[in-house]
Amino acid sequence: MDSLDLEVLKTAAAWLDAGHRCELVTVIKTWGSSPRPIGATLAVRGDGRVVGSVSGGCIEDDLIENVRARGIPEDAVPQVVSYGISADDAHRFGLPCGGTIELAIEPLHAGSGIGELLVRLAAGELLERRLHLASGAVTLAPAAPGATLRLENDTLHTIHGPRWRLFIIGAGPLSRFLAQVASAMDYRVVVCDPREEYRADWNLPGVELVHAMPDDLVLDARLDARSAVVALTHDPKLDDLALMEALKSDAFYVGAIGSRLNNAKRRERLKLFDLSEAQLDRLHGPIGLYIGSKTPSEIGIAILAEMTAAKNGVPTALLVPHAAAPQPATLESCAR
Known part of the structure; x- marks a missing residue:
């Protein structure tokens, strides 16, 4: 696209x-x-x-x-x-x-x-x-x-040419939709997944697919203020180290998928990496704006909406992140 x-x-x-x-x-x-x-x-x-x-x-x-x-x-x-x-x-x-x-x-x-x-x-x-x-x-x-x-x-x-960069960790269905729409928004998109079974059927023209470890990719990318990192694997072995490096960088947006409970556990793990409270506060999770999203495409729109707001400097007081939205526990799912 x-x-x-x-x-x-x-x-x-x-x-x-x-x-x-x-x-x-x-x-x-x-x-x-x-x-x-x-x-x-x-x-x-x-x-x-x-x-x-x-x-x-x-x-x-x-x-x-x-x-x-x-x-x-x-x-x-x-x-x-x-x-x-x-x-x-x-x-x-x-x-x-x-x-x-x-x-x-x-x-x-x-x-x-x-x-x-x-x-x-x-x-x-x-x-x-x-x-x-x-x-x-x-x-x-x-x-x-x-x-x-x-x-x-x-x-x-x-x-x-691509004036913004998006690094997606994980090559699942949500990643595919996110990569397609971000490409149409003038992002240079790189998808990283070391798992061969996830890369096997990936075929998205214009989107770079790499099989390096995600933290190595983030370090090599030298993230700047025009870069975003989104972790979508649910696997701490792949997500956590990459998020740690991204949160230390100048990236304008760093987010991770997962429920509120899983994101709370993730933050506790990231504290062990000697991240400051200010750096931890930069993590968007549960990821995306609250729009009642459930399907991969809806979640992708919510993520891109939050990314766009961050890129454009929209005051957080005007936004309702998924993490701040009042939701019954029954609506929490592993997709969030």
Whole structure:
């Protein structure tokens, strides 16, 4: 499962290969409220077909109408346009609360480097694509960790590739769903399971599967503030040491599956590893937000919701973690 913006690039590349003209539209700035974030993309084909999104729909309609009316000349160069500067425009284009959005519109061609970009993204690279607005010339270079989209000196720098990392311990059904959805959310996902019987039937394109011991993987990964670790095996021999190392790191999220009772026992075991109370408090368990989840897919959504809240700095007072939710003992299960 690809992220929406990766789907945009793949579709645009296919259109170019088929001989179609198309434009790549990128959100480069917003003021006030905006339906889509900076870096969101859209591709418009010469006949008006579209993939991706830069707003709630009205701006897309205007972009399609413009392409159909004027076409995409072969000598066209990139341009920067703004929508929603006036209150009337904001209402017309569906921008909430008088928001304004600035877009880069780039006519694509053989020299746009979309094919090379896709090949290097498939290899797991984090790349910076530099578009010279006056000429349409494009170069690709490795992106620095934490790099963000910026427009400077008439050059648009966009960042492509996995900007967040998720390490999943265990290769079960829940791991499969979690890996699929996280990949679509622009995570680079690594699944670790030394148990051959769990790895045998694992086949998920775009997700790396390793058979190292989980604690070795966590150490080798050098976790940073853009990394998350989720332990899903229920096996202390696999989970505990990896969690210990993760809790000592800068990872923005560390979580483990299990009931409240099992998580209490896990915390007691982790205390033996000389973790501080502050480090232990970083452990999310029972994992996920409380949404009444029971099936693997529902539990996966709960985990990703809690991860997303942690990544985006949502105050804990606004959340109801599963660990804090009032539940009758009869509803506790090994799945939680």
